[in-house]
Amino acid sequence: MTLADVARRADVSLATASRALNGSARVVRADLAERVAAAAAELGYVPDPVAQSLARKSSNLVGLVVHDIADPFFSSIAAGAMRVAEEKDLVLTLGATGRDPDRAIALVAAMRLQRARALVLVGSRLTGDDEAEERLAEELRRFAADGGRVCAVRQPGLPGDVVQPDNRGGARQLATALAQLGHRRVAVLAGPEGVATSQERVEGFCEGFAAAGVDTSGVRLLRTAFTRDGGYAAAAELARDPGDVTCVFAVSDVMAMGTLAALRERGVRVPEDVSVAGFDDIPTLRDAVPALSTVRLPLEEIGELAARMALEETPGDERLVVVPTEVVLRASTAPPRG
Amino acid sequence: MTLADVARRADVSLATASRALNGSARVVRADLAERVAAAAAELGYVPDPVAQSLARKSSNLVGLVVHDIADPFFSSIAAGAMRVAEEKDLVLTLGATGRDPDRAIALVAAMRLQRARALVLVGSRLTGDDEAEERLAEELRRFAADGGRVCAVRQPGLPGDVVQPDNRGGARQLATALAQLGHRRVAVLAGPEGVATSQERVEGFCEGFAAAGVDTSGVRLLRTAFTRDGGYAAAAELARDPGDVTCVFAVSDVMAMGTLAALRERGVRVPEDVSVAGFDDIPTLRDAVPALSTVRLPLEEIGELAARMALEETPGDERLVVVPTEVVLRASTAPPRG
DNA sequence: ACGTCGTTGGAAAGCGTTTGCCCGATACGG
DNA sequence: CCGTATCGGGCAAACGCTTTCCAACGACGT
Numbered sequence: 001m002t003l004a005d006v007a008r009r010a011d012v013s014l015a016t017a018s019r020a021l022n023g024s025a026r027v028v029r030a031d032l033a034e035r036v037a038a039a040a041a042e043l044g045y046v047p048d049p050v051a052q053s054l055a056r057k058s059s060n061l062v063g064l065v066v067h068d069i070a071d072p073f074f075s076s077i078a079a080g081a082m083r084v085a086e087e088k089d090l091v092l093t094l095g096a097t098g099r100d101p102d103r104a105i106a107l108v109a110a111m112r113l114q115r116a117r118a119l120v121l122v123g124s125r126l127t128g129d130d131e132a133e134e135r136l137a138e139e140l141r142r143f144a145a146d147g148g149r150v151c152a153v154r155q156p157g158l159p160g161d162v163v164q165p166d167n168r169g170g171a172r173q174l175a176t177a178l179a180q181l182g183h184r185r186v187a188v189l190a191g192p193e194g195v196a197t198s199q200e201r202v203e204g205f206c207e208g209f210a211a212a213g214v215d216t217s218g219v220r221l222l223r224t225a226f227t228r229d230g231g232y233a234a235a236a237e238l239a240r241d242p243g244d245v246t247c248v249f250a251v252s253d254v255m256a257m258g259t260l261a262a263l264r265e266r267g268v269r270v271p272e273d274v275s276v277a278g279f280d281d282i283p284t285l286r287d288a289v290p291a292l293s294t295v296r297l298p299l300e301e302i303g304e305l306a307a308r309m310a311l312e313e314t315p316g317d318e319r320l321v322v323v324p325t326e327v328v329l330r331a332s333t334a335p336p337r338g
Numbered sequence: 339m340t341l342a343d344v345a346r347r348a349d350v351s352l353a354t355a356s357r358a359l360n361g362s363a364r365v366v367r368a369d370l371a372e373r374v375a376a377a378a379a380e381l382g383y384v385p386d387p388v389a390q391s392l393a394r395k396s397s398n399l400v401g402l403v404v405h406d407i408a409d410p411f412f413s414s415i416a417a418g419a420m421r422v423a424e425e426k427d428l429v430l431t432l433g434a435t436g437r438d439p440d441r442a443i444a445l446v447a448a449m450r451l452q453r454a455r456a457l458v459l460v461g462s463r464l465t466g467d468d469e470a471e472e473r474l475a476e477e478l479r480r481f482a483a484d485g486g487r488v489c490a491v492r493q494p495g496l497p498g499d500v501v502q503p504d505n506r507g508g509a510r511q512l513a514t515a516l517a518q519l520g521h522r523r524v525a526v527l528a529g530p531e532g533v534a535t536s537q538e539r540v541e542g543f544c545e546g547f548a549a550a551g552v553d554t555s556g557v558r559l560l561r562t563a564f565t566r567d568g569g570y571a572a573a574a575e576l577a578r579d580p581g582d583v584t585c586v587f588a589v590s591d592v593m594a595m596g597t598l599a600a601l602r603e604r605g606v607r608v609p610e611d612v613s614v615a616g617f618d619d620i621p622t623l624r625d626a627v628p629a630l631s632t633v634r635l636p637l638e639e640i641g642e643l644a645a646r647m648a649l650e651e652t653p654g655d656e657r658l659v660v661v662p663t664e665v666v667l668r669a670s671t672a673p674p675r676g
Numbered sequence: 677a678c679g680t681c682g683t684t685g686g687a688a689a690g691c692g693t694t695t696g697c698c699c700g701a702t703a704c705g706g
Numbered sequence: 707c708c709g710t711a712t713c714g715g716g717c718a719a720a721c722g723c724t725t726t727c728c729a730a731c732g733a734c735g736t
Binding site: 012013014015016019026027028029032051053054055056057 | 713714715716717718720721722723
């Protein structure tokens with residue numbers, strides 16, 4: 001079952017057997033190659049990936065680093081990435097950071113030691129922590145120096161390719177659509193200050209309002225956790241003092257779910273009393289009631305694209321692909337009453 | 339950065355350095371051990387996991403095989419498994435079968451070649467395909483023969499430990515609760531014939547009804563795909579000819595979501611016109627409207643438990659842990675009307 | 677004082693590949 | 707007909723670690 005067995009059986013040297021089987025630069029005479037192939041087939045030879053990893057300096061692993069795999073946002077992306085890994089006969093390794101930059105760095109380091117061939121890094125950067133960001137960049141450079149390729153699904157700024165969901169643009173379009181419906185005073189439920197994705201969506205939203213000629217003093221910003229419970233809490237607080245808000249924009253679908261729950265519990269009707277919109281268009285949440293207006297992000301495709309970019313033998317420099325978004329208005333939004 | 343550097347610096351042999359650093363059976367004199375530790379620290383030495391894998395015949399990888407990582411059922415379990423992998427400084431590799439037994443076999447084989455230390459296999463078996471099941475068992479035996487440990491989250495019958503959600507018991511309890519509410523005629527939306535998990539839940543449900551003294555001829559079985567769309571389609575069909583059904587039991591939460599959607603579109607009110615119950619208690623779906631009555635499965639804990647069992651140095655034979663379930667009645671169920 | 681045994685360091689043989697290098701053979705130009 | 711490329715096979719040296727085996731040494735019993 002080792003290459004030596006195959007070589008012996010085909011009556012060639014180890015070197016020839018190796019070259020015949022993995023088609024190196026060196027050409028092997030046809031008859032020998034055939035003998036080797038036959039021997040390998042008869043013996044049911046399968047190369048040992050660990051030994052190969054050691055000898056070449058690269059493995060058949062591709063790393064995927066996410067914040068939280070139980071979050072449908074990340075698991076959808078993971079599903080896309082996994083498809084291409086399997087298609088290319090690579091093994092996907094998964095790491096979860098729990099939004100801790102240090103964990104991310106440790107995971108990248110681990111992947112480098114495993115000689116992973118490529119790395120897909122998913123998840124918003126924390127803008128506050130420039131020092132950690134620099135350490136992460138440093139670790140990624142090390143990874144790249146060892147021959148690994150990197151693609152991040154997040155904001156640009158790190159070494160490697162980037163797939164960037166058009167958070168800003170999507171939020172801008174959403175704001176436009178909402179303004180068109182007649183909304184002027186909206187509460188934006190954002191994540192914590194440092195979460196770049198949240199920040200972009202907030203800014204895009206304001207831009208969209210401004211572009212639509214709406215006074216952005218009408219947007220009321222509430223910061224909370226970037227989770228379902230965060231959305232719930234913020235909405236609960238908002239309900240206590242709603243002011244003249246006619247619409248709530250939660251910067252992610254999971255937050256929007258919390259928002260809907262909180263409003264429902266308090267007897268606030270959506271969309272009659274207030275409209276609600278989210279962001280991401282998580283597939284699992286498509287059956288929410290009322291159906292959530294949101295900005296669609298093709299998550300699986302994003303994962304697929306990122307994996308492909310990370311695995312592509314790139315000739316030149318770092319690429320940036322902005323993934324377009326699409327606003328989908330469903331039942332959770334309506335013109336403000338009155 | 340190699341062990342040789344450390345050995346040289348500590349002025350000991352390679353063997354001693356290795357023994358000092360990973361505490362083998364052989365004892366290293368204290369002063370030497372200290373010198374090695376110091377040298378390693380000064381040099382920032384980190385062992386090469388690939389070389390270690392080759393030399394020992396076991397790696398720091400632990401494999402996780404699921405049907406579909408985008409499905410919250412599996413991603414929740416994955417999250418639990420990942421926690422313990424990280425806790426033990428192991429790298430988790432992820433594979434998706436897409437419910438194809440051959441893919442599962444191929445993934446196990448791949449994990450064996452990677453010398454994965456343990457394997458967690460999640461997902462219902464296909465009862466129809468005994469031949470594929472036997473091939474999978476064979477592959478698992480090979481895996482175990484190479485020193486890998488296996489824990490399956492599924493029906494018993496495969497080599498290795500088993501964590502088995504109490505599908506039958508949970509469904510039985512659910513049936514009891516539903517019967518107590520007054521339901522006598524219920525439609526059970528099941529997965530395809532061969533899916534064991536679905537089958538168990540169906541059978542448990544019938545048992546529960548019988549135990550409650552309800553005539554099980556009152557349960558109407560509809561087979562469909564084990565997905566959200568399957569639940570939707572089956573519910574649509576049911577709505578066309580509802581008979582005197584007062585309650586629908588969809589054998590999984592995602593199917594129940596499809597069911598709710600189909601009923602809603604047709605103006606059937608839940609729970610006023612008909613009650614709906616699911617199974618799993620997927621966290622992401624907790625905000626469904628109406629809140630779904632279901633059978634709670636502690637998914638993350640299951641993943642954690644399975645990973646722990648797979649990683650434990652087991653003294654004896656194969657263990658079977660049945661994970662208890664708990665029925666939670668929420669807003670989607672009510673007594674049948676009049 | 678001598679044999680025996682337990683302890684511990686070190687040399688070296690793996691683990692299963694890939695690949696640099698040498699060398700013979702064949703082809704080709706002069 | 708000889709010299710020089712060119713092609714392609716094989717030997718052996720990596721890759722970075724673990725572990726077996728041997729030898730040295732001190733302790734201990736008699």
